[in-house]
Amino acid sequence: xxxxxxxxxxxxxxxxxxxxxxxxxxxAGVAISSASSALNGQPGVSEATRTRVREAADELxxxxxxRGRSLSTKRAYAVGLIVSRDPDVFEEDPFFGGFLxxxxxxxxxxxxxxxxxxxTTAEENSERYRRMxxxxxxxxxxxxxxxxxxxRIPLLHELQLPAVAITEAHVDWRPAVxxxxxxxxxxxVDYLYGLGHRxxxxxxxxxxxxxxxxxxxxxxxxxxxxxxxxSQVTDGDFTYASGAAAASKLLSRSDRPTAVFCANDLTAAGxxxxxxxxxxxxxxxxxxxxxDGTALSTYVRPALTTITTSPHSLGATAAxxxxxxxxxxxxDKVELEQSRLVVRxxxxxxxxxx
Amino acid sequence: xxxxxxxxxxxxxxxxxxxxxxxxxxxAGVAISSASSALNGQPGVSEATRTRVREAADELxxxxxxRGRSLSTKRAYAVGLIVSRDPDVFEEDPFFGGFLxxxxxxxxxxxxxxxxxxxTTAEENSERYRRMxxxxxxxxxxxxxxxxxxxRIPLLHELQLPAVAITEAHVDWRPAVxxxxxxxxxxxVDYLYGLGHRxxxxxxxxxxxxxxxxxxxxxxxxxxxxxxxxSQVTDGDFTYASGAAAASKLLSRSDRPTAVFCANDLTAAGxxxxxxxxxxxxxxxxxxxxxDGTALSTYVRPALTTITTSPHSLGATAAxxxxxxxxxxxxDKVELEQSRLVVRxxxxxxxxxx
DNA sequence: TTGAAAGCGCTACCAA
DNA sequence: TTGGTAGCGCTTTCAA
Numbered sequence: 001x002x003x004x005x006x007x008x009x010x011x012x013x014x015x016x017x018x019x020x021x022x023x024x025x026x027x028a029g030v031a032i033s034s035a036s037s038a039l040n041g042q043p044g045v046s047e048a049t050r051t052r053v054r055e056a057a058d059e060l061x062x063x064x065x066x067r068g069r070s071l072s073t074k075r076a077y078a079v080g081l082i083v084s085r086d087p088d089v090f091e092e093d094p095f096f097g098g099f100l101x102x103x104x105x106x107x108x109x110x111x112x113x114x115x116x117x118x119x120t121t122a123e124e125n126s127e128r129y130r131r132m133x134x135x136x137x138x139x140x141x142x143x144x145x146x147x148x149x150x151x152r153i154p155l156l157h158e159l160q161l162p163a164v165a166i167t168e169a170h171v172d173w174r175p176a177v178x179x180x181x182x183x184x185x186x187x188x189v190d191y192l193y194g195l196g197h198r199x200x201x202x203x204x205x206x207x208x209x210x211x212x213x214x215x216x217x218x219x220x221x222x223x224x225x226x227x228x229x230x231s232q233v234t235d236g237d238f239t240y241a242s243g244a245a246a247a248s249k250l251l252s253r254s255d256r257p258t259a260v261f262c263a264n265d266l267t268a269a270g271x272x273x274x275x276x277x278x279x280x281x282x283x284x285x286x287x288x289x290x291x292d293g294t295a296l297s298t299y300v301r302p303a304l305t306t307i308t309t310s311p312h313s314l315g316a317t318a319a320x321x322x323x324x325x326x327x328x329x330x331x332d333k334v335e336l337e338q339s340r341l342v343v344r345x346x347x348x349x350x351x352x353x354x
Numbered sequence: 355x356x357x358x359x360x361x362x363x364x365x366x367x368x369x370x371x372x373x374x375x376x377x378x379x380x381x382a383g384v385a386i387s388s389a390s391s392a393l394n395g396q397p398g399v400s401e402a403t404r405t406r407v408r409e410a411a412d413e414l415x416x417x418x419x420x421r422g423r424s425l426s427t428k429r430a431y432a433v434g435l436i437v438s439r440d441p442d443v444f445e446e447d448p449f450f451g452g453f454l455x456x457x458x459x460x461x462x463x464x465x466x467x468x469x470x471x472x473x474t475t476a477e478e479n480s481e482r483y484r485r486m487x488x489x490x491x492x493x494x495x496x497x498x499x500x501x502x503x504x505x506r507i508p509l510l511h512e513l514q515l516p517a518v519a520i521t522e523a524h525v526d527w528r529p530a531v532x533x534x535x536x537x538x539x540x541x542x543v544d545y546l547y548g549l550g551h552r553x554x555x556x557x558x559x560x561x562x563x564x565x566x567x568x569x570x571x572x573x574x575x576x577x578x579x580x581x582x583x584x585s586q587v588t589d590g591d592f593t594y595a596s597g598a599a600a601a602s603k604l605l606s607r608s609d610r611p612t613a614v615f616c617a618n619d620l621t622a623a624g625x626x627x628x629x630x631x632x633x634x635x636x637x638x639x640x641x642x643x644x645x646d647g648t649a650l651s652t653y654v655r656p657a658l659t660t661i662t663t664s665p666h667s668l669g670a671t672a673a674x675x676x677x678x679x680x681x682x683x684x685x686d687k688v689e690l691e692q693s694r695l696v697v698r699x700x701x702x703x704x705x706x707x708x
Numbered sequence: 709t710t711g712a713a714a715g716c717g718c719t720a721c722c723a724a
Numbered sequence: 725t726t727g728g729t730a731g732c733g734c735t736t737t738c739a740a
Contacts, residue, residue: 020716020717020718021717021718021719022717022718032717032718032719033719033720033721036718036719036720037719037720040719042719042720064717064718065716065717065718066717067716067717067718068716068717068718068719069717069718069719070717070718071716071717071718071719072717072718072719072720073718073719073720
């Protein structure tokens with residue numbers, strides 16, 4: 001329990017006041033600067049003094065005020081994450097849970113906190129980055145869901161705000177944690193091809209996102225390696241509804257695909273539901289694969305074949321790189337290959353070609 | 355674009371330095387205190403001065419440093435939310451998206467930021483609250499997912515940390531936003547009873563949570579109003595798996611219920627999946643209802659009858675009350691009744707009693 | 709209405 | 725090794 005000091009609050013009632021370093025110094029009978037050095041493990045303090053200061057601090061339940069420290073060190077001891085999407089979409093996106101947890105693990109260990117903000121439009125998004133930087137609320141930010149010609153990149157340069165990019169594709173920003181998924185998408189294609197599939201489809205994420213493009217390109221490249229140059233690609237937006245719409249579109253064609261790769265699990269779930277509604281059998285008529293490896297993929301029937309990612313280690317690595325960058329350490333990029341193909345019930349050998 | 359000042363950084367290269375209030379005052383040719391008063395809309399400043407100061411501030415792209423302001427005003431301009439659960443469970447819990455968004459809307463408008471932290475164990479949870487308060491990182495916190503004899507309540511008293519309770523049941527804390535769901539649960543029971551159901555079951559949340567108890571009690575009370583005193587209650591923990599386990603248990607009995615109310619949608623989805631796996635028809639053999647009104651309830655087949663809540667307005671109201679409390683305004687509690695019964699495909703008239 | 713100055717809690721520099 | 729002190733950027737008294 002912390003013994004706190006008393007001071008005269010409103011209405012002349014005595015209230016507790018958190019101990020400051022002045023109190024600690026006084027109690028230990030040393031100068032403020034000595035108390036500070038002792039507490040922060042700085043050299044140039046005798047063991048005797050250090051012990052005495054520590055004891056005094058313990059007795060007073062002293063916890064340094066982040067505010068004083070912030071002003072003095074010009075650090076906020078916080079980093080920011082801005083999620084740029086509709087709350088409803090966010091709600092449905094199970095990626096963030098693990099990602100946040102990964103970030104948190106690292107931040108906590110290093111005494112940092114996470115400031116989370118949300119925005120809907122791109123302009124609003126930029127405004128929030130700008131604001132966070134200008135009022136010095138955070139020491140750095142996560143640069144997530146990067147788009148083509150992302151306006152945040154020049155902005156971050158202008159603001160001189162440390163940031164870590166989280167991406168699946170090449171990006172002109174350092175530090176960066178890049179999640180390399182070409183191998184596993186290749187594995188998915190090999191697997192489907194091996195099952196006899198020859199007509200393929202893809203429901204992509206929004207074109208403006210680098211990771212949408214990366215997943216699509218990796219898919220197309222892997223198909224190309226098998227000599228398949230045709231793949232019906234439909235644009236989606238990572239939502240359930242867009243998966244359903246894509247199913248209506250792709251499955252109405254006479255040369256409809258027998259295997260479809262969706263850019264995320266949510267889209268795959270929507271695709272599958274619509275396919276079933278349209279009277280197709282899944283997986284007998286159409287094989288479906290998702291991406292992300294979220295819990296949702298196990299809830300729907302048939303359970304979805306998918307590619308599991310590791311949002312947790314993505315978040316943890318990103319946070320670690322960001323803090324290193326803030327500390328002035330030189331950091332480049334880290335490649336993560338945590339993906340794994342998980343085959344479940346939504347994919348089977350190709351139906352006989354009709 | 356903000357014109358920033360130049361200062362001599364490392365390696366003798368000139369870097370930009372954010373403008374401070376001193377710069378503004380200098381440029382406007384007034385005292386610092388006048389600049390401060392002018393900018394903050396304080397009285398006692400001539401219009402001429404105010405305009406001059408504002409212009410200077412604009413020209414310099416001045417944004418007040420939160421750090422300086424924090425130290426001076428003894429405010430962090432941030433509030434904390436600590437989510438106490440396993441990241442995996444968090445991932446699956448779609449409630450938080452809307453809740454966070456609701457909080458954010460209000461905070462942003464009032465210049466506050468949200469600090470988000472996660473914890474797994476109860477001890478860790480308390481430790482994080484304590485820490486947040488002692489290092490003065492936040493001005494207040496959200497008291498969510500309250501348990502019976504919640505250890506945070508004495509803790510928050512001890513720390514004198516403003517907090518807002520978010521609850522569905524009665525709680526000894528003010529301010530509080532309470533989500534009253536007795537009426538809508540009553541409506542659900544009336545509906546099921548009207549369909550001819552007479553044997554009921556409930557899969558609850560963990561017993562330690564007040565909202566688990568509240569949902570269960572509201573359910574039992576409503577049944578009682580129809581003269582039904584028997585309801586098979588099984589403990590779950592808000593997870594999909596616990597719903598599945600409950601189905602195995604409840605449906606193996608000869609006097610199995612014909613209608614089941616699950617404490618949340620995720621549990622209902624798990625219950626339903628297992629019921630189907632066991633060879634039961636849903637809804638013909640067993641009607642299932644969830645709670646939360648999450649997107650998931652529309653993804654599974656049959657789509658789930660559920661009770662929609664409004665996490666967004668819950669979050670927004672809570673944030674609003676918390677900020678008022680921090681500002682010293684007296685706030686009591688607000689009752690929200692945003693719930694609505696949504697009937698979908700998982701509930702139908704009772705089967706003939708066998 | 710304006711300005712000088714104290715103080716918020718801490719770190720870090722520089723003498724002693 | 726220690727202590728005095730000057731900031732960090734802001735708000736807020738209190739004189740002028």
